[in-house]
Amino acid sequence: MTTLIAITRHELRRALRDRALPWLLVLFAALAAYGAWNGAQWAKERAATVQLITDELGPLVEMRREQLAEAPAGTWPFSSTPQLAPFRLVLRPGAMAALSIGQAEAYPYAARMIPLQDITMFDYFKVDVDNPAVRAAGRFDLAFVIVFVLPLVLLAAAFDLWSRERERGVAAMVLSQPVGPLSLLAGKALARALLVLPPVIAIVLASLIAFGASQPEGLAATAVVVLVYGLFWIALAALINVFARRSTDAALAGGAAWLAIGVLAPALALATANVVSPAPSELQFSANYLEQSRAIRKEQREARGPELPGDPAPKIPDRIRNFFKERTAEDQRLAPLVQSQLQARAERRAVLDALRLFLPSVAVQDALDRIAGADADRAVAFQSQAMSFTAQTKAWLAQRLANDQPLASEDYDHLPRFQFREAPAGAFQTGVLVDLAALAAAIAFLAAGAVLGRRSAASL
């Protein structure tokens, strides 16, 4: 242990003289700040859009109240029927949204619904009108800077940990001391980690706080993820130095590893998953849904008997009750189709999620998405909770229809309310812990590689 500390201390002194490092950190800080600003701008725009959707309710309810006020006493205008009660269900950006835009643009973030709404209530929020060329380039958020730029900074700071000594002929002198090559490499790697990772973490956290993402738990989780990801790349640089005898070779190997781990392997894994386990066809689902829905409605129309006026006439006409029954029956008959599509989507997501366990850069992206509240699971949870809420409003509607209770003006203040429930464990939710475990396993794998190649590290 004393040897390790001595090597680390010595290496720290040497590395502190590196004139390129401060510039690398300045560059990283500039990119991190720009990424966090971009993410914060996006979150601000999304919050404004969500507010716009929520605000649609005000004029709608006002109009209904005016119609109710204008209706002669004892009469119930059509707008008083509870089936028309409007709802706006929204998913607001998370407290740490400036960190990552993630998958937040790939899923609906709101729904306009009335109690008899079906799964199509999300359809409008699946479309966007922003420039696809901008979207296709990929968002430049802080997560991008962490996942892609941070490794380059770390490799630039640590690519020649040992190869430089070998190249200059100093290695022979160093190894003549009573110290093993692995202890030497570990000490040097630890020094670089101590030198680069604390400022990098500080830059990331400062960028987030400066642009409004200051949830303590989220900041702590981000710091842990950056630390573990940083250690992974430092460990990789150390492994490369076990084998590389020239700094140029080490630089090339580092670049190739960055390209393979950060870019090629995830892209190829995704391309393979697209062929082996393709996304379920949404076009086919829409067509099936429409076809079955129309067939059911046609059947219901044909089975409809003559409308018999009630005596005394109920406040809510019986045709509304019949309509409710028909839509409920339709929902029940369409449920297997919807469930099967939801199941297929979940299976596809499970395949994609499993891949991150073998791809460190994807695991980090996933963890940052989850901390930012921009992950697929949160978006899917929103859809699921929205559908549960629809079921809840249907029960509310059934009750009102059964009791023949039209909506009065004051009832609009007591409509069921939707509130999205976040993942209980917050920023340290299971998904983030799984990502961290995958990264830890990757570091252990690299360490094992270094141990196996220790003879190569000792050769000159």
Place this chain on the structure above:
Amino acid sequence: MTAPVLVVAGNQLQLMARDNRLRLLAAAILLLVAASLATGAARLQAQALERQAATVRDQVLWDNLGPINPHGAAHAGRTVYAPVSPLAAFEPGLNDFLGSSVRLEGHSQNPSRDRPMEGGSAISRFGGFSAAWALQVVGPLLIILAGFSIFSGERARERLKQELGAGAPARTLVFGRLIGLAAAGLILLAAFALAGAAALLAGGASAADAVGLLAITAGYALYLSAFAALTIGVSALLSSARASLVLLLGFWAVATLLVPRIAPALAESLHPTPSAPAFEAAVTDEAKNGVSGHDPADERLDALKESLLKKHGVTKVEDLPFNFSGVALEFGEKNSTDTYNRHYDALFGAYRQQDDVQQAFSLVSPAMAVAPWSRAFAGTDFAAHRLFLSEAETYRYALIQKLNGDVRLNRPNTDEVYLADVSKISAGLTFKPRLTTPAEAWAAQKTNLLILAAWLLASLAFAGFAAARLERTP
């Protein structure tokens, strides 16, 4: 007798061919590209089949509507599907971010939907690997790795001194090795193009697709040659191989990875576009209140009604020789369509401004010129998508107005329910989307080709400058 410059080029090619690292890297990249072409082609074929099947089902659903109020049918609507370009296997461009279908209905000009990027996971942000991407990002990297130490480094400098001492002019050595390096890049490009051609043949491509592939290949030839000239120039200028590698890798990272991400983000900040709900709210408000905000559609419709009553010498709409509700629907459709067209024109104008900002970044990164060039000839850019949207809108408007026209002409001026066979009414209207032609792509993209040519010329001039300096101080 072979020119000395070609002898040097031949030697350089031989040297690179003997480098195991380069051979391995090039083979790995070719393998990855072949895999991406195969998976891309399979995905495209599945998409094409899916859209064909969906088109047939939509026709069946429309034809089976049975007797229905034509305006009810306009609300039921139809769905049309975007065509698939065979070159998308080589260059998927914006495909994953473009809607594959448009829902056509009365009163609304819906944005396209069903984008392949929907429903992903964290790994989805790493998508986009393709042959074109490999040429844009990995191709220059290979050239840099193959060429950074051609003149830099102790060994290369010693060899250079011997060559110069033997009477070889520095210019011949620099341009000979440049030809050798560029030739290696072009051989790789040719391999990519051949693999692309094979994928095209498998996908049943047309002559226009072949022209598109040739144009794409020409664009990348300029792009890779510019990188080869830059690499040789830097290598000749800097004696340290380490400095040469760091400088070239820095330029590569900025030009191919950072600028293509930063430029669109900056363009969006400078020329923002609205969110879909804000866009919809603006259209709804203008359709209702007119462009000025003080010209309500209701009043315009009332004025139209008065003029028709006056023209036909009657006082009630029921006495008109046609059904006024059809006229009102036609008026409403024209009003909303004109409003949508104005707003979409403004939106696409903002896209153009964003594209101009991005094009300005091609001054620091040739990737910003080659990417739109490549996408345009592959038919996977926004221009190709806009053509589809425009054709879909033309069809939608004709369909809805035909249905409204039927209400005007055939619906009786009584309270009885009016039902019609909309399949028959719309029988003469068909939707046959087409892809953009190479001529259209050329018209839109020639500036980008000029930019690429300028990059090549500037890089050659830089290599020439480096050669002159090498001659003076080897």
